[in-house]
Amino acid sequence: MTAIIGAFLSLIGALFFLLSGIGLIRMPDAFNRMQAGTKATTLGSILFLIGIGLQKPEYLGRTIILVVFIVLTNPVSSNALARAAHGYRKHIGARLEPDALAEADEAAEVASKTTANKEAVHGD
Amino acid sequence: MMRKVMVMLALAGFAFAFLPLAFMAGVVKEPGALASAYLENSPRDFAAANVVTAIVVSYRGFDTLGEVAVLFAATAGVGALLTRKRLGVSETAGNKREATEILRTATGILTGLLVMFGAYIFMHGHLTPGGGFQGGVVIATAVLLNLLASPGARVAHGVMTAVESLSGATYVGLGLLGAFLAWGFLDPRTLPLGTLGALASAGAIPLIYSAIGLKVGAELSGMLEALKGDRE
C-alpha cells in the first residue's frame, strides 16, 4: 500500500519537474526562469524523493537528508544567481517595472559622491 | 575557422568510435581472468565489500602513494607560482564584491555538514563507492564555499599544513607497519580483518583511506586558497 502511495507521490513530483522545464523554456528572462525553476524543482524533488523513500523504506534515511539539503541550498543558490543577474539587467533585457534595488544603488552612489566632495572641500 | 572544423571532425570521430560501447553496457559478460581473480580473492583476503577499494589501497597500494605524491607536487607548484608578486596584482581584495549575508549565513550552517559528509565518504570507502580522493574533494568543497562566501577570509595555514603533514606521515607509517607486521609495504592486514560489511573491517584500509582523505582535502584547500590570488 505504501509503495503505491509512494509511486503516486513520485508521479506528482515528476509533473513539477516537467513544469520547471516548461517554465525554463517559456519564461522571457532569467529572473522569471529562476522563479519557475527554483520553486518547481524544490517541491518536485521533495515529492519525488519522499515517494522513493516510501517505496523502499531502507532508502528513507538518505532521501530525507537529500531533501533537507535541497530545501536548504536551492533558495541560496537562486538568491546568489538573482543578485548576479541584477547586475546584467539591461543586457538580458529584463523588464523590471519598479526597480527598488537599482534606485537604492543609485541613491547610495550619489550619497558617496557628495560625501567625497564634502571631504575634498574640507581638505581644501 | 579551419581549426574549429578539424576539432569538430575529431569530436565526431570519437563519438562514432565510442558508439559500440553504448550498446555493450547492458550485456552481462564473463569477467576476464584478472578481474575474476580480484573478485574472488579480495573479499577473502581483505574482507572489503568494495573490490575497487581493495585494489586501489592494497593490491595497487604503491600506485596510490605515487598519486598522492604527484598531487602534492602539483599543489605545491600552484602555490609557489601564484604568489601575489608573481601575478603582479596589487590589491585584488579591494575590487571584489562582497557576497550577500544569506550566502555567508548558509555557509556557516553547511560547512559542518559538508566536512562530516566528506568524513563519511572516506571512512566508508571499503563499503560504499568513494574513498580518500572523493572525500578529500568534498572537504575541499567546504573550504571553497567559505572562500566564495567571504573573499577576504584567510584559511588557517598552520592548521592546514599540520593536517597535511600528519596525515601523510600516518599513511607512510601504516605502510611501514604493514611491511613489518604483515606481508609487505602497505599491506592492510596489520589489524584484525573483522566481518565483511561492518565499519571496523578490512584491516587498516579505513585508517589508510582516512589519512589519504585528510591529506587530499588539505592539499586541495591550499591550492584553492592560492588560486584566490591575494595571499601574501
Place this chain on the structure above:
Amino acid sequence: MAIDIAILATGVFMVIAGIAAIATKSLLVSIILSGGVSLAASVVFLLMGAPDVAMTEAAIGSGLTTVVFLYALARSKQADDEDSSERADTPAAGIGGAS
C-alpha cells in the same frame, strides 16, 4: 534496453555540449558548457555501473575543475585590467553572449 537508450541520449547531449563549447566565442560559456559535459559524463559512468568513477568525475571533473577554470579566468582578467589601467566595472565584461 532502456539503459542503452539513456546512455545514448546522455552521450548525444555530451557531444552537442562539447561542440557548442568549442564553437562559442566566450570563454565563460565554454567553461559552463564543459561543466555540463562533465556532469553528463558522470551520469554515463553511473549508468554503466561504475559508481566509484562516477563519484570521482562528479567531484573532480565538474566541481573542482570548473572552479579552477573560473578562478583562472578571473585572475587573468584582473591582470589584463591592471595592464590597461581600466577597472572591470562595466557589467558587459563577463556576460558571455549568444553562442
Place this chain on the structure above:
Amino acid sequence: MRTLKAKILAMLALWVVWMLLTAPWSGQEAIAGAIIAILVAFLPLFPASLLGDLKLGPKALVYMVAYFFVFIKALVLSNLDVAFRVLHPKLPIDPGIVKVRTRLKTPLGRLLLANSITLTPGTITVEMRGEDVFVHWIKVAATDPESATEAIVTGFEKYLEVICG
C-alpha cells in the same frame, strides 16, 4: 554559554545526520559518528555559533511545528501559482523588484526568512541590506514598502520572531 549551546546543538544534528546516512544501525557506526560529530563541532576552523540563536522553550517548539505547516502550505501554493502562470497561454507576468522591511536581527532568522520568501508565491529574495529586503515579484501588486511588507513578510515574521529572535 550561547556558544556551548550552539556547539551541542550542532553536534546532535551532525550525529543524527550520520545515523540517517548509515541506515542499518550498529554500535560501531554510532560510536564513530559520535567521535566525528564532536570533532567537527569543536573544530576551531568552522564556528557553528549560528545555531545558538535557536530558542528551545515549549512556545518556540509549538511555533516551529506551526511554521513547518505554514511553510509547506506556502510552498504548495507557490507551485500552483507557477503552474498557472507557466501554462497560461498569455503568460500573465508583470515583474519588478520591490523593497520590504524586516524586524529580524539574528542571522539564522534572516536566512530562514530569505529562504521562505524565495519559496513562496511569486517572489525571490535578491538582496538584503540591514532591515531592507529587496524582492523580485513576478506580478507586482503593491509598490510602497508598507503594503508589500504586509503581503510578503508578515506571514513568516511572526513565527520566526518567536523561533529565533
Place this chain on the structure above:
Amino acid sequence: MADTVFGIATAITVLGLALAGYRFLKGPWAIDRTVALDVMTIITTSLIVAFALFSGRRIYVDVGMVYGLVGFVGVVALARYLEGGL
C-alpha cells in the same frame, strides 16, 4: 502497479530534464545557462536516486548526494564570478 506508475514518473522527469537541457544549450546568456544548470543538477540528482531504486543498489544514492552537493557549489561559484566577487 507501483512499478508502472513509477516508470511513468521517471519518463516525465526525463522529459523535464530534456527541456532544461535545451535551455542549457541554447542560452542565450550565460546567466540563463547557469539557471538551467542549477535545475538540471537537481533533476539529475533525483534521477540518480531513481536509478538506484531500479537497479536495487542502495549505495548509488551516495553518488547522487555528492552530485547534488558539487552542483550547488559549482552554481554558487558561477554566480559569484558573474557578479565579480571571485
